[in-house]
Amino acid sequence: MPDPGARGPSVPAPPSEPAGTVPDVPTPSAPDLPIPAAAFALAAMPRPPVAHPFPPSTGTPPAPPSEPAAVPTAARVLGGPTGLGTTALSLAGSGAVAPSEPASVSEPVIVSAPAIAPGPQRVLGGPSGLGTASLSLASPASPAPTSHRPSPEPAPAPPAEGQAVPGLYHHPVPEPDPVRVEEVSRRIKRWAEDEVRLYPEEWEGQFDGFSIGRYMVGCHPDAPTVDHLMIAARLMVAENAVDDCYCEDHGGSPVGLGGRLLLAHTALDPLHTTQEYAPAWEESLGSDPPRRAYRSAMDYFVRMATPSQADRFRHDMARLHLGYLAEAAWAETDHDPEVWEYLAMRQFNNFRPCPTITDTVGGYELPADLHARPEMQRVIALAGNATTIVNDLYSYTKELASPGKHLNLPVVLAERRQLSERDAYLKAVEIHNELMHSFEAAAAELAAHCPLPSVVRFLKGVAAWVDGNHDWHRTNTYRYSLPDFW
């Protein structure tokens, strides 16, 4: 994330954003996709997800397979359970079908995909048979007017570069709709520069290199409109601004962080105080780029979210800030956490606030009582933990190259388990894979026991976010590169 740097007066209320070159579908509130419960009769749908063979943690590492070579194989991930979990998730649209198990592949559920689907929906390198049809499960629910869409059969976008971590259990995703990517990229830059004055000119390259458009389009394939995608994009940029400017790379520090984060948190969870002191607080929200970004992104969000969705988001952001503060405390006191301590911290300093807005971005609501169920909380936590370890793995070399010590799972494992850097990294991959399997097993079980449309769609949305997040890390070669362990 770029360093916002410049400070200025408070930001005016955000203007309503005019439609860009890709006007939104008229009424964005998308109905729940008509996915029958059978879509989650997962035991009958053994479409194994894509995975590279897991490299042994000792011995000669295998040559890294070229991405996305392993798609059509009935690859089983080593070390994970073979129950519900492994068969569970093409939820988010992995179209990979295992040719070796055709007899047990039930007819995939095909939701009427509009002929004018917005952009290519082809799985990179995967087959184009039955499997790809299931992708439309995650495609926009409302067909766009033809006049605003590219031609019905655009040429597929070229596969993005970037290599997956060898052995990492993951699902390839369709190349994000390039038209949407471009439009989100255009609008988010305008928001960052004109509405919240997020960064000085010299950081423009870093902002572009973050590829927020690709990130959010890839993570929210079911967003009904670009306006919905912008909700996610603004929040993601704001979260990164706070992290960078308050905590990390761009002027951040663990010293005094608790005070800064709390005051920033009031941009999300407002202060209710006396008439005399309210104006100074209001003014503070415009006093630096992170707070301007939080406030503006939240303003947009609450206008599209239900109160319960806003409450859920505030809670997840409080968790995130607690996670930042634990990490900061350990940095200040030179505490080397145990592996379990690190994993606990990382459940809070976590992507969780991003997948859990999937329903708002999708134009529907997972009811609060269903969100609060322990089974759903477990699914969300496991998904967040898996995505966050993905970040640890892809940002490993970047963090090693940064000044100071950056905690991440391979580093902690190397220290606490006395492993070589390579073995620690491979062990972290193993931990990630178990978290992914646990997530998928828990999601499949919940979908089977509670096949309500909003639950099923939410679970698919979280899974889509997990997969999109991995794909963004894999393809963001501007930010990330893999270590030389294979």
Added chain:
Amino acid sequence: MPDPGARGPSVPAPPSEPAGTVPDVPTPSAPDLPIPAAAFALAAMPRPPVAHPFPPSTGTPPAPPSEPAAVPTAARVLGGPTGLGTTALSLAGSGAVAPSEPASVSEPVIVSAPAIAPGPQRVLGGPSGLGTASLSLASPASPAPTSHRPSPEPAPAPPAEGQAVPGLYHHPVPEPDPVRVEEVSRRIKRWAEDEVRLYPEEWEGQFDGFSIGRYMVGCHPDAPTVDHLMIAARLMVAENAVDDCYCEDHGGSPVGLGGRLLLAHTALDPLHTTQEYAPAWEESLGSDPPRRAYRSAMDYFVRMATPSQADRFRHDMARLHLGYLAEAAWAETDHDPEVWEYLAMRQFNNFRPCPTITDTVGGYELPADLHARPEMQRVIALAGNATTIVNDLYSYTKELASPGKHLNLPVVLAERRQLSERDAYLKAVEIHNELMHSFEAAAAELAAHCPLPSVVRFLKGVAAWVDGNHDWHRTNTYRYSLPDFW
């Protein structure tokens, strides 16, 4: 709060607590009280709450009135609004009727109070006419079997000692049912000593001096059973244990606090991790008294709460921990907060998690979607802020006498507004009073616009907590004494 001190192995799952000398009502799920919407037609119910005349912030202070002398006067709190707010809240049971305004007092709503109401319900020193009848609004919803209750008309408990802060806008409460107080006191001590080994023997006096039984019975007059009260009592004790042992008086420190609090938070919001690392985390929850207390109190709570109520509580606890961490950051960096900054921090380092469980303790549920409404969030925040400033005012001399610098509102006002200690204290009273008026106005408005039984009862529950909290501070002369400013 006593210092738990002793450490030990992990705690076994809490046993189900046998009924004590006051067995619980058989089926504790209390139906909503049949309070008609008319109960909140507050414009027609100008029953001014009790308040001492507000002392001028300059000039000769008036002699402190003896508590509770000012009850029957039609006192108006200076500096507060005279709209909805001032007429709003005898919600929680202030029985004080202003004799000077008899013409405008509408017939108070009397909810069928069982003849065998558990304990005296008389307002201390107040009239026994129309006003006191409204008290039964906050009385237990379920009549107790006569065989388990004291005689129908026990002698009123003697008024507790302790003086209210002069000029503080507040509502007297009925003397808490002494039978319940005794039973909660007995059970909570057994829990603290036998189940979570909270403190070493030498701190027993401090534990008793906290008067948790009186506190919780006073704050939850509508709890259907002692089991329900115990939910609140355990959480309150656990919260104080964490605050004292991690943050403040008994071994606490701002240094490294973020790590400790996050790990403690996982006792409320569990870790979901791999099979290899889950056992170490599980074990950690038994490794010190604060975590043992959090875990056990939460275990009991989630068994009585709905998932949404548990989610709400976790969110409020995350807020609380963020507040602790902001305060700690300021202590570490010697930051003298602006008044508005202090008020923002104090909205998080706040009693909020206590009143917001009023529905669980009352045996009903405020639905999640109603809880999340912005109007309800505002009511809750204002109530929490008022109660928290009450704590600042009553603990002022205690904190001045403690080693180190303790931030509280009078101290911050004195520094930032360059006021004398006395004037700063009186200004803090003024701020409290405005917060209370704002709370009451917001609650009355919400009740008028959304007169659903669960909303109305929740608002009354929060108001009861606010009043009970004040009364506990006023009467806890073991902990608190007022400064000599009058």
